Amino acid sequence: DVKVTQSSRYLVKRTGEKVFLECVQDMDHENMFWYRQDPGLGLRLIYFSYDVKMKEKGDIPEGYSVSREKKERFSLILESASTNQTSMYLCASQRNTGELFFGEGSRLTVL
Amino acid sequence: GESVGLHLPTLSVQEGDNSIINCAYSNSASDYFIWYKQESGKGPQFIIDIRSNMDKRQGQRVTVLLNKTVKHLSLQIAATQPGDSAVYFCAERRAQKLVFGQGTRLTINP
Secondary structure (H helix, E strand, C coil), X not given: CCCEEECCCEEEXXXXXXXXXXXXXXXXXXXXXXXXXXXXXXXXXEEEECCCCCCEECXXXXXXXXXXXXXXXXXXXXXCCCHHHCEEEEEEEECCCXXXXXXXXXXXXXX | CCCEECCCCEEEEECCCCEEEEEEECCCCCCEEEXXXXXXXXXXXXXXXXXXXXXXXXXXXXXEEEECCCCEEEEEECCCCHHHCEEEEEEEEECCEEEECCCEEEEEEC
């Protein structure tokens, strides 16, 4: 069975803290994605990666960075968290046909 | 700008009725479309997909229709059940990326 695992379901951080969101997939997919989901705004693409050590900016990369050191792991980093980064973060990996498989999401609150 | 949109943000149906969720897209070059279902507190789950060389595809209780002439996509759910309550997203593929619509919340009345 296909599985995308996000390390934390719920996090509460303070403004200025560094935040790591980890995502692991077990399908040997090359492409992985990070989205954020906000009410009324849908899913917006932050960063994606086509291969190990490769990364591409999505539509809203400001304030975020990513790391892909191994094929199965794609991490999202908030260098200095701000309140406007309070959101649901969704990681996904992509099958060759184009279909995305999502994790359960990480709900981040920045105080 | 280009967007993937939905006609209605919410849809209420009676249990047992058929549901139709609509989606408009603007990029005529998109070659692949997917419908996702997202239940409360969970990540989106794949329902059904369709390629641009098709106009209809059926799954278990679901049918997707694609009208390329008017750039319109719809998801039909037969005999809607309480477990179908969720937000439904359409997505279109542009290059390697999927672009998502805003979502439609489907609620089921008993």
